[in-house]
Amino acid sequence: MDCELNGRKIKYEDGKIWLWREWKTKPSYWFEVKGWINQNGYRCVEIKQKHYKYHRVVYFIHNPDWDIQDSSMNNHIDHVDRNRLNNSIENLRVVTNQENQWNQDCKGYYFHKARGKYEAQIKVNGKVKYLGMFMTEQEAAAAYLQAKAIHHQLP
16 A cells, blocks of 8 residues: 655555665665654654654555644544554554543543542543542542443544
8 A cells, every 4th residue: 555745656555664765876665664663652653754654654645635734632543552553554544632641541540639538530621620629549449440431432
């Protein structure tokens, strides 16, 4: 499966991104784009002097109608299993920024020193929703996970 990005022919094969190198005087060939891992743990590549996150290029190759240049809050690519280096197409999906935040490890509760209890809360549509105070950490965690199952559902 191949397509064009920034005027360069690219393809995804054997779990790797390949670029077509066109020569006028030598035989043309495909070569692997290895890239680098950035400070946030994402693999990145450079294609015709423009930097891209690897997972966005993989998604684009499989979905050429998707706008890879659109960096709006409604056009994130999420790793379903939360492994930033697992860039298989089965592990990638388009989500909003908010939906992308839902797919993170977070406790959703903390110990409230003054009250000597655990307070649970969840963020929904940019607003913090209070879930209650609990005697044990397990109760607070259960309340958060129950609220997450209700409020953080992907379409």
